Amino acid sequence: MNNKNIPILPLTEPADYLEALDLLAELGGSPRTIPEETIRTNFALCRQQGHAFFQARDGRKLVGIINIFPMINALSLTTWRINGLVVDKAYRKAGIGRHLMQACENHARAQGGKTMLLGVLTDNEQANTFYETIGYKVSARQFSKSLA
Ligand SMILES: CC(C)(COP(=O)(O)OP(=O)(O)OC[C@H]1O[C@@H](n2cnc3c(N)ncnc32)[C@H](O)[C@@H]1OP(=O)(O)O)[C@@H](O)C(=O)NCCC(=O)NCCS
Numbered sequence: 001m002n003n004k005n006i007p008i009l010p011l012t013e014p015a016d017y018l019e020a021l022d023l024l025a026e027l028g029g030s031p032r033t034i035p036e037e038t039i040r041t042n043f044a045l046c047r048q049q050g051h052a053f054f055q056a057r058d059g060r061k062l063v064g065i066i067n068i069f070p071m072i073n074a075l076s077l078t079t080w081r082i083n084g085l086v087v088d089k090a091y092r093k094a095g096i097g098r099h100l101m102q103a104c105e106n107h108a109r110a111q112g113g114k115t116m117l118l119g120v121l122t123d124n125e126q127a128n129t130f131y132e133t134i135g136y137k138v139s140a141r142q143f144s145k146s147l148a
Pocket of ligand 1: 086099130133
């Protein structure tokens with residue numbers, strides 16, 4: 001348990017995911033502007049493709065979220081990717097982020113996962129420090145290109 005005794009729970013209901021939009025806004029992409037129906041459809045598709053979500057709740061208040069999914073390819077099913085980790089500003093530095101990551105690591109390990117991957121913006125200093133503190137190392141550079 002973290003310093004605030006906040007439980008980490010599986011998030012399986014689209015309604016719970018919709019509650020996370022304000023938290024997820026911190027990662028960019030203006031999720032509040034995406035139609036609710038689109039989010040529900042995408043959430044269901046993610047679940048079909050093996051995504052798992054975990055949430056941290058202080059009573060009824062959602063204070064953290066994370067998503068993990070298998071990087072499926074024809075050669076290997078042992079690499080998983082973390083995505084969409086956010087902890088409410090008022091609840092940071094209490095161990096909740098670490099426990100959300102551990103929930104994902106346990107989930108992947110239980111399904112034969114051997115390696116976790118994640119991407120973080122170079123200038124996101126708090127997240128870079130966080131991942132290094134919990135044992136992650138820089139292993140690659142990530143390239144991206146707009147298709148617009
Ligand atoms: C990154 C984030 C998820 C960390 O969540 P958190 O609940 O505050 O992290 P924890 O309390 O579990 O921290 C775990 C360790 O990382 C360290 N850490 C976390 N944030 C830190 C910061 N801003 N500066 C320095 N160290 C930090 C903690 O000190 C802690 O170390 P300790 O256990 O030795 O004390 C949170 O800051 C956040 O939501 N940021 C905005 C969204 C974001 O950037 N997400 C990642 C996108 S890739």
